Amino acid sequence: MKIHVTINGAAYERDVEPRTLLVHFLRDDCGQTGTHVGCDTSSCGCCVVVVDGDRAVKSCTMFAVQADGREIRTVEGLADGGTLHPLQQAFWDQHGLQCGYCTPGMLLTAYALLKHNPAPTDADIREGLAGNLCRCTGYQNIVKSVQQAAGTLGHPSAATA
Amino acid sequence: MIPAAFEYVRAHSIDEAIAHLQQHGGDARVLAGGQSLIPAMRFRLARPAVLVDINSVRDLSYLRASDGVLEIGATSRDSDVERAGWIGDRRWSLIHDVSRVVADPVVRQMGTVVGSLCHNDPSGDWTTAALASRAEVVVRGKAGARTVPIDEFLVDSFTTAVGEGEMAVAARFPKPDDRTAGSYQKIERKVGDFATAAAAVQISLNADGTVRAAGIALSAAGPCALRVDEAERLLVGREPRDETIRAAADAASRRSAPQADLRGGVDYKKHLAGVLVARGLRQALARLGARA
Ligand SMILES: Cc1cc2nc3c(=O)[nH]c(=O)nc-3n(C[C@H](O)[C@H](O)[C@H](O)COP(=O)(O)OP(=O)(O)OC[C@H]3O[C@@H](n4cnc5c(N)ncnc54)[C@H](O)[C@@H]3O)c2cc1C
Ligand code: FES
Ligand code: FES
Numbered sequence: 392m393k394i395h396v397t398i399n400g401a402a403y404e405r406d407v408e409p410r411t412l413l414v415h416f417l418r419d420d421c422g423q424t425g426t427h428v429g430c431d432t433s434s435c436g437c438c439v440v441v442v443d444g445d446r447a448v449k450s451c452t453m454f455a456v457q458a459d460g461r462e463i464r465t466v467e468g469l470a471d472g473g474t475l476h477p478l479q480q481a482f483w484d485q486h487g488l489q490c491g492y493c494t495p496g497m498l499l500t501a502y503a504l505l506k507h508n509p510a511p512t513d514a515d516i517r518e519g520l521a522g523n524l525c526r527c528t529g530y531q532n533i534v535k536s537v538q539q540a541a542g543t544l545g546h547p548s549a550a551t552a
Numbered sequence: 553m554i555p556a557a558f559e560y561v562r563a564h565s566i567d568e569a570i571a572h573l574q575q576h577g578g579d580a581r582v583l584a585g586g587q588s589l590i591p592a593m594r595f596r597l598a599r600p601a602v603l604v605d606i607n608s609v610r611d612l613s614y615l616r617a618s619d620g621v622l623e624i625g626a627t628s629r630d631s632d633v634e635r636a637g638w639i640g641d642r643r644w645s646l647i648h649d650v651s652r653v654v655a656d657p658v659v660r661q662m663g664t665v666v667g668s669l670c671h672n673d674p675s676g677d678w679t680t681a682a683l684a685s686r687a688e689v690v691v692r693g694k695a696g697a698r699t700v701p702i703d704e705f706l707v708d709s710f711t712t713a714v715g716e717g718e719m720a721v722a723a724r725f726p727k728p729d730d731r732t733a734g735s736y737q738k739i740e741r742k743v744g745d746f747a748t749a750a751a752a753v754q755i756s757l758n759a760d761g762t763v764r765a766a767g768i769a770l771s772a773a774g775p776c777a778l779r780v781d782e783a784e785r786l787l788v789g790r791e792p793r794d795e796t797i798r799a800a801a802d803a804a805s806r807r808s809a810p811q812a813d814l815r816g817g818v819d820y821k822k823h824l825a826g827v828l829v830a831r832g833l834r835q836a837l838a839r840l841g842a843r844a
Pocket of ligand 2: 429452
């Protein structure tokens, strides 16, 4: 079946089997391997992408055909050229990652969270990221990272300070 | 794993969806949030030949309060309920509680309330809340719509009153009066796990403090969500004092018929059913400013 999907602003037209999961479409058909697969049970959140601007979705639990005509944002689409997105910069600054396997999912889940709640409390962040597993960091620095990014996004001038 | 091959059709209207469902009969399944269906297909527990995607159907994503009923359209997500402006009102405390503990926050951005009711998992959360709230489901087929009370809708594990060639278009929750509050109490091993045990409670008081109406239901306590009629009868007409709450909790423990699994044994789960009903009643009363 022929589908048209916008990934990080670029148009992709591909022929896919309906049973192709979105994550495999992104990785294998479109070469966007930043989105990871961490489980077989829809439990880990490594594969989260943002659909139509503000909805965090586990791309292992959506078919590629469902994305026909929609806009997908993945970790490859966060940075603006050489400038990291405030979330990426914050994960760097606050040591929000160690091995990095969970990071794309964390970033995109946090991206959607901040769209709906630009000034979250630490508890909001912990609740919002409760579906994303990290085996390394202990989460503490991930919460700090999202908090820093919320500050930067809320006060754009602070980014250069 | 990769699901077995299937044919995908995208419906743009309810009529179109029903036409596809009629044409393919038992081979077709509705695809709503996909958060139960796609995992089941990946494990090849489900192998539908045709999926009818309703996510592009116009006018199915809405939360509408009218005629004393809150109607939730079939493509409204759990997160739409969780984020609704009016949800903080204590009258809606039961469904607010549920909207924050179903699955995990990412799954809730796709999973739908109506899809949960149609899936009818024995450990589902929305089914249990729907029983305690005395909700109804609007089912559409070729002949038109019918409104099915939730007790009739939930037929057996993973089986509902939705027939071949039909789909559910909305869930209807009666609007509680301002002397009503509820609570959802769930024990889970971790965020995103199904309930080890859970209880939904909704209670309405008369002006004199006696109970006018009560809804008590259990999850993970039988083939599908279970109403505890005995506990409801015990409460109605009485002042909700400690001994009445204990009696209702005992009735819930007795009624609970769970299966032993990795989440716990039968005795433990039956015990939890009572504890959670008591906690739920106390929290609902606290929300009403009443003392147990
Ligand atoms: C990691 C994870 C954790 C979860 N934890 C929980 C939990 O703790 N508690 C809980 O209750 N659920 C849990 N779920 C399930 C989740 O809530 C699902 O979203 C929900 O059960 C089904 O809703 P859906 O919209 O995703 O339906 P789908 O998966 O699209 O459909 C489910 C079934 O219902 C049918 N169906 C759906 N909509 C209609 C309709 N309008 N008319 C007719 N048939 C229809 C489908 O054909 C299918 O058979 C979890 C899921 C995941 C992935
Ligand atoms: S790969 Fe684990 S949730 Fe998608
Ligand atoms: S950084 Fe290793 S899993 Fe999160």
